[in-house]
Amino acid sequence: MNAMVKPELICPAGTPAALRSAVDAGADAVYCGYQNATNARNFVGLNFTPEEMEKSIRYAHDGGTKVLITLNTFPPAGKVELWKEMVDLSARLGADACIVADIAVAAYIRDTYPDLRIHLSVQAAASSPEAIEYYVREFGVKRVVLPRIMTVSEIRGLLKEIPCEVETFIFGNHGLMVEGRCSLTNYVTGQSTNMDGACSPAACVKYERADDGSMSTILGDYMIDRFGPEETAGYPTICKGRYKCDARDGGYYAFEEPISLNASTMLPDLINAGVHAFKIEGRQRSRAYVKKVVAAFREAVDSIMAGQEPKLADLVALTEGQKQTEGALKTKKWR
Amino acid sequence: MTSEPQSSRLGAGPGGFPFAPPLPLFLLNPILKRIVHRIAVQNPDMFDRLGPHRHAYFLIDPVDIPFMLYLRPDPEALDFRAVGRRNPPPHAARISGKFLDLLTLMDTEQDGDALFFSRDLIVTGDTEAVVCLRNALDDVDDPIAESVADMFGPPGRAALNALRRAAENAQKRKGAK
The missing domain is CATH 3.20.20.70 (Aldolase class I)
Structure with missing residues (x-):
């Protein structure tokens, strides 16, 4: 050996x-x-x-x-x-x-x-x-x-x-950084991870809180996740977002989970x-x-x-x- | 302007404000002013990391004490004072968390992202301004909490050590849950 x-x-x-x-x-x-x-x-x-x-x-x-x-x-x-x-x-x-x-x-x-x-x-x-x-x-x-x-x-x-x-x-x-995932942010923020070096730039991120203690993550004009009052949170990136889709009930982490x-x-x-x-x-x-x-x-x-x-x-x-x-x-x- | 953060995880709780100081705010403010000026003199480079957000007002909200802190980290027009909870002044961003968590952030013993992930830290308003403030404070040579404690000599350092122990115990309790 x-x-x-x-x-x-x-x-x-x-x-x-x-x-x-x-x-x-x-x-x-x-x-x-x-x-x-x-x-x-x-x-x-x-x-x-x-x-x-x-x-x-x-x-x-x-x-x-x-x-x-x-x-x-x-x-x-x-x-x-x-x-x-x-x-x-x-x-x-x-x-x-x-x-x-x-x-x-x-x-x-x-x-x-x-x-x-x-x-x-x-x-x-x-x-x-x-x-x-x-x-x-x-x-x-x-x-x-x-x-x-x-x-x-x-x-x-x-x-x-x-x-x-x-x-x-x-x-x-x-973050797997494959299959073009790092290009997703461009569509929402107008800035490129791969060419500007900024994935989900903070200027495009907003956190909104509701009276029940839940928190929504907004990237650009889109809500990409909503965390319940006792739920742990993740990064505000598209590849960690939770989405509605026909094949699943409720929100679904389509790419990766936080x-x-x-x-x-x-x-x-x-x-x-x-x-x-x-x-x-x-x-x-x-x-x-x-x-x-x-x-x-x-x-x-x-x-x-x-x-x-x-x-x-x-x-x-x-x-x-x-x-x-x-x-x-x-x-x-x-x- | 931002809405008032509320969280089931961050309330002051039925015990009220465990870190309630006996001082009226007008007595506290000259001390806060002295603190922020000292930190600014000791760390002139930290303002570079704030970029345009040095002109922003931040509302720092330790949810378990009866007042909030109002900070403008502008070296040309520094402002740091305690404000009441009833009518928060206009601010670009608000950072809310338990006093000991905020203290350990200033002591560079806690990671802000980790507190955010666990929902123990709430950020509302201008996220970029908050990130810049976090990075500026994180890059100072000596932890801010230590510099503040040093200003008050042995009693200050003793108080910081007591708070560190309290924070460590709080962490252990959280980890045990």
Whole structure:
């Protein structure tokens, strides 16, 4: 049996304070982005100015932590300049890798900064050996972040066929980012997740409360969910909305339920499968979330690598809708 | 303007207001003014995260104390005062929750999204303004609650520690349900 490879713990940061929390809690790498459309979490009040990024990279590197910069949106045709500028900036600041989704951005890094690692974003939705081999061959991609649609067994098989590292999500928003779901927000808000970096921008979200204590979530001009007085709530995104349809009685979560991925019980299987990096979702979350989740998974991974039973902290209080799932990692029938 | 939030989860309950302070509001307001100015001086960069919402008025509603807090986080025209519950002043957004939950948010020990998911935090009005305020407060170096406690020396820090213990116990009780 091969010796187990210790996977890197890849942790989110939406602010410099969150980055410092992640570093201090034991992140191997932190991923974060700039305050513009190059970043798929382009929310107001979040993310890093160039000056903040420079200081944060210094802080992370001093703590032995890598910084991966998210340039993981798709430039509109003919408007790739902003993405190139952010690549130039990231290279100048000493980023350890750029996480990209678009082939024009990947090609620019390949041609201009051949030593800068390219990680393929989950937004590229590459999950077959053929797709991944294409990105490795053409752009020198070093790591692929897999969409949350694969079982551990499929990931194990994939790893045998591809010449690059694999990163899997282990905690956070259970948004599958496949089948064009990230385009749904465009129809309602006029802003694009994939090109503007804003899924359900807060300016388009309203919460309305009724006298009975129920709460409606309004996105743009549409009500996308209504929670009873004692019902837990979820994110205001179309893919987590509850809809009326002929085939079902009452409201129906047509895409996904408000629920979070928590793969803590799957960690030994994922490590045995040879996964190189574990990703925690949540750049839009607070530093309290970052501190608690990173510390919990740091302890769990370290325990497994030491041959001990993993210590799994109870993180359900931090999950969407206060519900969690192992998602497709465990079974394709996760709903 | 927003409607008055009501929730079966957030009512002050039959016991009234467990954190009711004995001070009349006009005595409280100079202290609040001092607090907000000190936080602003210590964290000048936090206002950048607010963007245009620095001019907005926020109504912060700790549902289990008998007054609300009225905040305008504008470094050029800071305003932070206690207001009565009967006639809430005009506001862009209202944030309601139990006092200890709001305190632990300011202490960076609680995640706002988690409180929202559990329906322990209610947001009405301009959601973007609230998100910006949350991000601005979350990015300060020292937790706001700690900075406020420090202003009052050892008694302030003792009070914060007592409140932290109360919050921890409340969390445990909630988790046990």
